Amino acid sequence: MEKQGNKYGIHRVIKPQGVLTQAAQKIDNDMTKLYTNEIICDVISLNIDSASFTQIKEACEKVPEKIEEMILGIVSERGKMQNPVTGSGGMFIGTVAYIGEDLKDRDIKVGDKIASLVSLSLTPLKIEKIKKIHMDIDKVDIEGKAVLFESAIYAKLPDDMSEALALAALDVAGAPAQTAKLVKPGDSVLILGAGGKSGILCGYEAVKRAGPTGNVIASVRRDTQGKELIELGACTDYIVADATKPVDLLEKAIEANGGREYDISVSCVNVEACEMAAILPVRDGGIVYFFSMATSFTRAALGAEGIGKDVTMLVGNGYTKDHAEITLWELRESEKIRDLFNTKYI
Amino acid sequence: MEKQGNKYGIHRVIKPQGVLTQAAQKIDNDMTKLYTNEIICDVISLNIDSASFTQIKEACEKVPEKIEEMILGIVSERGKMQNPVTGSGGMFIGTVAYIGEDLKDRDIKVGDKIASLVSLSLTPLKIEKIKKIHMDIDKVDIEGKAVLFESAIYAKLPDDMSEALALAALDVAGAPAQTAKLVKPGDSVLILGAGGKSGILCGYEAVKRAGPTGNVIASVRRDTQGKELIELGACTDYIVADATKPVDLLEKAIEANGGREYDISVSCVNVEACEMAAILPVRDGGIVYFFSMATSFTRAALGAEGIGKDVTMLVGNGYTKDHAEITLWELRESEKIRDLFNTKYI
Numbered sequence: 274m275e276k277q278g279n280k281y282g283i284h285r286v287i288k289p290q291g292v293l294t295q296a297a298q299k300i301d302n303d304m305t306k307l308y309t310n311e312i313i314c315d316v317i318s319l320n321i322d323s324a325s326f327t328q329i330k331e332a333c334e335k336v337p338e339k340i341e342e343m344i345l346g347i348v349s350e351r352g353k354m355q356n357p358v359t360g361s362g363g364m365f366i367g368t369v370a371y372i373g374e375d376l377k378d379r380d381i382k383v384g385d386k387i388a389s390l391v392s393l394s395l396t397p398l399k400i401e402k403i404k405k406i407h408m409d410i411d412k413v414d415i416e417g418k419a420v421l422f423e424s425a426i427y428a429k430l431p432d433d434m435s436e437a438l439a440l441a442a443l444d445v446a447g448a449p450a451q452t453a454k455l456v457k458p459g460d461s462v463l464i465l466g467a468g469g470k471s472g473i474l475c476g477y478e479a480v481k482r483a484g485p486t487g488n489v490i491a492s493v494r495r496d497t498q499g500k501e502l503i504e505l506g507a508c509t510d511y512i513v514a515d516a517t518k519p520v521d522l523l524e525k526a527i528e529a530n531g532g533r534e535y536d537i538s539v540s541c542v543n544v545e546a547c548e549m550a551a552i553l554p555v556r557d558g559g560i561v562y563f564f565s566m567a568t569s570f571t572r573a574a575l576g577a578e579g580i581g582k583d584v585t586m587l588v589g590n591g592y593t594k595d596h597a598e599i600t601l602w603e604l605r606e607s608e609k610i611r612d613l614f615n616t617k618y619i
Numbered sequence: 620m621e622k623q624g625n626k627y628g629i630h631r632v633i634k635p636q637g638v639l640t641q642a643a644q645k646i647d648n649d650m651t652k653l654y655t656n657e658i659i660c661d662v663i664s665l666n667i668d669s670a671s672f673t674q675i676k677e678a679c680e681k682v683p684e685k686i687e688e689m690i691l692g693i694v695s696e697r698g699k700m701q702n703p704v705t706g707s708g709g710m711f712i713g714t715v716a717y718i719g720e721d722l723k724d725r726d727i728k729v730g731d732k733i734a735s736l737v738s739l740s741l742t743p744l745k746i747e748k749i750k751k752i753h754m755d756i757d758k759v760d761i762e763g764k765a766v767l768f769e770s771a772i773y774a775k776l777p778d779d780m781s782e783a784l785a786l787a788a789l790d791v792a793g794a795p796a797q798t799a800k801l802v803k804p805g806d807s808v809l810i811l812g813a814g815g816k817s818g819i820l821c822g823y824e825a826v827k828r829a830g831p832t833g834n835v836i837a838s839v840r841r842d843t844q845g846k847e848l849i850e851l852g853a854c855t856d857y858i859v860a861d862a863t864k865p866v867d868l869l870e871k872a873i874e875a876n877g878g879r880e881y882d883i884s885v886s887c888v889n890v891e892a893c894e895m896a897a898i899l900p901v902r903d904g905g906i907v908y909f910f911s912m913a914t915s916f917t918r919a920a921l922g923a924e925g926i927g928k929d930v931t932m933l934v935g936n937g938y939t940k941d942h943a944e945i946t947l948w949e950l951r952e953s954e955k956i957r958d959l960f961n962t963k964y965i
Contacts, residue, residue: 281899281926283866291866293895295925391925426927447924520629520637549639553627557940563916570909570916570934578793578937579641579737580627581772586934588916591924594903 277375278308282422285397287352294353294422295395302352302397302420310375310423314367316400317386319393319413320440322363325356326411332358341403344413348400355394362393363411365419366436381429388440389419390426390597428597434604437619438611442474442600448564448589449474449603450596452539455560456482463526463535463554465516466542467491467508468498470618471564475539476507477603477610490529492522492542492550505609516540516547526554540565548572549580557583564589623721624654628768631743633698640699640768641741648698648743648766656721656769660713662746663732665739665759666786668709671702672757678704687749690759694746701740708739709757711765712782727775734786735765736772736943774943780950783965784957788820788946794910794935795820795949796942798885801906802828809872809881809900811862812888813837813854814844816964817910821885822853823949823956836875838868838888838896851955862886862893872900886911894918895926903929910935 278284282294285301294300304313321329333339348354355362369385381387389396397420405414421427428443430436448471456462462479466472468491479489491508493499499511512529514522527534534556540547540563548568551561561584563573573586604611624630628640631647640646650659667675679685694700701708715731727733735742743766751760767773774789776782794817802808808825812818814837825835837854839845845857858875860868873880880902886893886909894914897907907930909919919932950957 291864293866293926391927395925424927426924518637520639563934566917566920568916570914570919571912573916573934574912574937577934578772579741580639581737581770581938582936583938583940584936586936588909588919588923588932588934590928590930590932591920592927592929594929 275307275309275374277310278422280310280423282395282397282424284308285420293395294397295392298351300352300397302399304399304418304420307371307373309373311373312369312376312421312425313371314365314387314419314421315370316365316367316398316415316417316419318366319354319415320363320365321354321411321413322356322359322361322393323411324359325361325363328356328358330408335408337406340406344403345400348398353393353396353398360394362396364389364391364393365396366430367419370418376423386430387427388430388443389421390428390443390446390592391421396420396425426592428601431601434611435619438604438614439601441470441614441618442604443597445471445474446596446600447591447593448541449478450593450599451562451564451589452478453482453599454593455537455562456487458482458484459486460536461488461490461530461533463490463492463538464508465492465538465540465547465551466565467502467511468493469541469543472541473502473505473507473610473613474600474603475541475564476502477505477607479539480506480509488530490526492516492526505613506607516542516550517544519549519553522550523553535559537562540568543567545569546572549576552577552582552584552586553580555582555584559584561586562589563587621653621655621720623656624768626656626769628741628743628770630654631766639741640743641738644697646698646743648745650745650764650766653717653719655719657719658715658722658767658771659717660711660733660765660767661716662711662713662744662761662763662765664712665700665761666709666711667700667757667759668702668705668707668739669757670705671707671709674702674704676754681754683752686752690749691746694744699739699742699744706740708742710735710737710739711742712776713765716764722769732776733773734776734789735767736774736789736792736938737767742766742771772938774947777947780957781965784950784960785947787816787960787964788950789943791817791820792942792946793937793939794887795824796939796945797908797910797935798824799828799945800939801883801908802833804828804830805832806882807834807836807876807879809836809838809884810854811838811884811886811893811897812911813848813857814839815887815889818887819848819851819853819956819959820946820949821887821910822848823851823953825885826852826855834876836872838862838872851959852953862888862896863890865895865899868896869899881905883908886914889913891915892918895922898923898928898930898932899926901928901930905930907932908935909933
């Protein structure tokens, strides 16, 4: 008899009670229990988080048998592949084996190949056998099963591009999809850290959404990067500036936008203390979208107050509806971006 | 001949060049230079930031003459009252002495008594004389002048309430004003940390804006707090929960909202690791507004992604248009809140 589980998987927490599965020490990985709002997958491979895999390799002196034993030990102990030292997980690739009754209207069917977009640190996992450890790419091929809760996010792996290419883009899928939803025709948009992986995808999306009457300015560190971005269609113009020097960046950014402040800035710059560079160039009533994980909440909040800027500041959520589809579409649409990703990011 | 200065006061930075006045070591406090977009005030008193004043008192062994010498030294050295150890400032109260040509349409006139709502750590200040040091309330009465830049925020001190009462509310003015702008009729709103100063003001504003068809639930730590908040009109109902235990809080919060997820949550809880408690109870497409300075950017961003929540997460900006007026109006409108503030916060 199938039961309905909790949307976030709380029903699978064994200890301690009262936390979500990520914070739990041990979760229930019994794959014979079927819930009406869970998906069970046959796992093909685990892409272990880089911090976690490095720690495991070091602890096991790179001996494959020891690594195998350690991974099996963690999963049997915790019910999930969460490194007890780093706390981190990774993601899995697998095929759909079971879809609970309540999730029948999802856009996947049994047999589809998917990538999980939630962390292994919160995902029930049972390993029958480790088949191969790919030492250099943090990947482990296994035979086993994993559970996706009702709230879990995943992406169907497309037939028309390589798995590696799709995963490279899905890794940062939140940012371009949020940009796509924010930018309106005619908007002026400033992209900080525009030359990186998420910056390129955000810029491309911003150019498309702002359209012919809009203006997308890329802030980069080198002139050659800016030229490449124009070539890629990931900006309409660029400035060469250092986002840790807000006054200089402000002056260049405003000049590049015809003397006007921006409607939206998007910060993809993975360096500390770049909050003011994202806030200063934006008009009152505009939007500052922080995607960079180097963002400090207090520096952003107090920084905007200090200069009396009435801007809406958004915490970049790694998820938004249809984020995988929006991002993969960029690779389909733009041969140039696809080529760049194939060359640089896989 | 008057000149126009930079909107953010960059024209007064002496060293190092390229930063804003807050990050500068020394700024120009020459009050004989008149700019068309500056306001100059005759300062009555400095409310020194608590961290700064504590450090100064300790360094000077609480000897008034030494404190006087130290404050005069800092201001003559830096051109602003920014404690070199703590980096913090405070705010000032004064009367308007000069309004530059470009700012003539502002809602203040020469002679008005105002409170600066930007930090002394970025405000040009010149002290002629220290008149009195109020050791226990971190306040220093002076004779001197201060500059407000075009971007600076300030509030005219009202005639109909005490200075202390107005300042106690203005201290957290960003939060209730943002709440007022976010909450729409019929919304369900969850306030975390609802029993504190900003929580009370946000709750009162939410009840008013959500109206008779809305629902404002306060999350508090003690039953008596909840009863007080209902009495104040700062919630429609309450739950007693610990925001560091998200699963328990989620269950109680959903039950209190008739089994439904919330449109908006507002986090005013000044404790670490309460991000999930603010994110979990909100519906997809809803808003999570973080006002607490204990918020971690990465915990919020990764937390929402981990549970696949498509929510808009906002960094609480300490400033929004008319924030002082919106907040002071609460004290005028509600005798109960005014009484509470007079008893508890001044």
